Amino acid sequence: MNCTVCSGKNIEVRFIKNGYPILQCIDCNHLFTNYKPTPQEVNEIYSDDYFFKGGAGYDDYTLEKDMLINRGEYYAEKISKYIVPGKVLDIGSAAGFILKGFENRGWNGTGIEPNQFMVDYGKQNLGLNLLQGTIEKIELSEKYNLIILIQVVAHIYDLRSSFNKISSILNPGGLILIETWDKDSWTSKLFGKYWHEYSPPSTLNYFSKKTLNLFLKQQDFVLVDRGTPKKSILSNHAKSLILYKLKESKYFKWLSKITNIIPDNVIIPYPSEDLFWALYKQAKL
Numbered sequence: 001m002n003c004t005v006c007s008g009k010n011i012e013v014r015f016i017k018n019g020y021p022i023l024q025c026i027d028c029n030h031l032f033t034n035y036k037p038t039p040q041e042v043n044e045i046y047s048d049d050y051f052f053k054g055g056a057g058y059d060d061y062t063l064e065k066d067m068l069i070n071r072g073e074y075y076a077e078k079i080s081k082y083i084v085p086g087k088v089l090d091i092g093s094a095a096g097f098i099l100k101g102f103e104n105r106g107w108n109g110t111g112i113e114p115n116q117f118m119v120d121y122g123k124q125n126l127g128l129n130l131l132q133g134t135i136e137k138i139e140l141s142e143k144y145n146l147i148i149l150i151q152v153v154a155h156i157y158d159l160r161s162s163f164n165k166i167s168s169i170l171n172p173g174g175l176i177l178i179e180t181w182d183k184d185s186w187t188s189k190l191f192g193k194y195w196h197e198y199s200p201p202s203t204l205n206y207f208s209k210k211t212l213n214l215f216l217k218q219q220d221f222v223l224v225d226r227g228t229p230k231k232s233i234l235s236n237h238a239k240s241l242i243l244y245k246l247k248e249s250k251y252f253k254w255l256s257k258i259t260n261i262i263p264d265n266v267i268i269p270y271p272s273e274d275l276f277w278a279l280y281k282q283a284k285l
């Protein structure tokens with residue numbers, strides 16, 4: 001078995017989560033789960049329950065619509081000093097709320113999403129061009145000026161071939177925007193194995209700023225800009241996540257009492273210290 005980032009062979013088991021080993025590469029420190037879900041399992045992971053039944057996914061994803069549209073607009077503005085609006089591909093778009101934010105800022109959007117309900121929702125309610133599928137399997141003939149992966153890169157089970165595909169459909173001078181969780185963050189250190197992002201087989205690669213850079217460098221990308229997004233979360237999603245992640249913890253009873261007094265549908269600021277975005281361009285054009 002090789003490290004998914006540096007291909008190193010010095011791999012140790014750090015701990016077991018959901019029955020899957022969380023592995024650490026001794027050479028580059030990358031954490032990952034060595035697992036390739038079958039197409040059937042991908043359908044199960046991103047079933048309607050992922051978006052509507054809480055647990056590892058969302059309590060009700062469509063309730064976060066306005067927040068996510070705002071986030072798309074926020075990113076479109078952030079990157080406007082590096083690129084003029086053109087064609088954007090959103091990999092793992094869900095219903096396309098973030099993509100809609102980019103369209104509001106002049107981008108022409110396409111989204112890829114495994115969940116059929118989300119695809120239909122985005123097409124019907126937002127008029128978006130969404131395709132059902134995964135980056136690993138989908139065939140794309142068009143090229144894009146910008147490819148975005150918002151909280152998606154940790155879920156990709158075939159990183160190398162997916163990024164080969166991403167490179168091949170990026171126009172010269174095109175950019176990649178990645179938002180992901182930072183396993184070197186204080187939040188991650190504090191929660192240890194209970195950190196929300198350790199959620200195999202849904203998540204499989206647990207990046208830090210350093211290991212994401214290392215991986216992208218091997219794919220011939222260089223860092224253009226990086227930052228920490230301002231993030232809000234609906235109280236429902238926060239509660240569902242906290243309870244799901246800490247169900248094995250000895251504090252569970254105490255925490256469920258606390259979360260019970262938080263009202264539903266309230267937008268709460270989220271400590272985004274463990275989330276970052278990074279913008280990359282191809283090193284050689």
Ligand SMILES: [Zn+2]
Pocket residue numbers: 003004005006007008025026027028029030
């Ligand atoms: Zn490695």
